Amino acid sequence: MLDIQNLSKTFNPGTVNEKKALSSLSLHLDEGDFVTIVGSNGAGKSTLFNAIAGSFYADEGSISLAGKDITFMPEHERSRCIGRLFQDPLRGTAPSMTIEENLALAYLRAAHGNPFSRISKKDKEFFAEQLKQLDMGLEDRMKNPVGLLSGGQRQALTLLMATMVPPQLLLLDEHTAALDPATAEKVLDLTRRVVAESHITCLMVTHNMHQALELGNRTLMMADGHIVLDVAGSERAGMGVDDLIARFKAGAGHELDNDRILLSE
Secondary structure, three states, X not given: XXXXXXXXXXXXXXXOOOEEEEEEEEEEEOOOOEEEEXXXXXXXXXXXXXXXXXXXXXXXXXXXXXXEEOOOOOHHHXXXXXXXXXXXXXXXXXXXXXXXXXXXXXHHHHOOOOOOOOOOHXXXXXXXXXXHOOOOOHHHOOOOEHHHXXXXXXXXXXXXXXXXXXXXXXXXXXXXXXXXXXXXXXXXXXXXXXXXXXXXXXXXXXXXXXXXXXXXXXXXXXXOOEEEEEEEHHXXXXXXXXXXXXXXXXXXXXXXXXXXXXHOO
């Protein structure tokens, strides 16, 4: 499904601020894989997501999705087949547009329709059914501007917008980190259900080590632009947080230096 070969990216090359963010990174995901990613500060997690999504092009290497080379595909074209959620719940929606209009924009774009065409009665009924899944009462507020919603409601709506038409790949970049614990758990439960029911191939960055081991079927750890640990199956099932930290040190050659991760133990 997703195949990344020898991906490298350096920022500010040849200057005192040179930073090698990705270094010959290779990764393969099968269809339906749900992979969690944890790592130290500056490990390259967000850079990897940006390269996959097309926010910038890598210096070297290739990226293919569902057998198609997307290495140099423009970001707006990739957005038709790649869904993405950010840590900031305000980034995924248009605040001045209504809930209904946001859903129409996401739905018709992903379905290769005209996002500015008239919203049909059938579309509205479909949107209402989708909103009921969130259990937040948003199906009764479809004419309300999204800017009136709480951060948790907006993030749940963004997840719905990204998966109404199941993407070939879903990128979740610490999408519950900015939410209060109760709302974060609700959005996480929704994530589990949507990914499982639609059999979506998913990469999820998290700072929570327990989440990294409990969610999905595979866990990666990154440091210095590399993948230093890749565990799945029975090996992963038998691991605890302490094991994960120890394996990180063995693979990276240094201690995990992300305070948020260590505090999440």
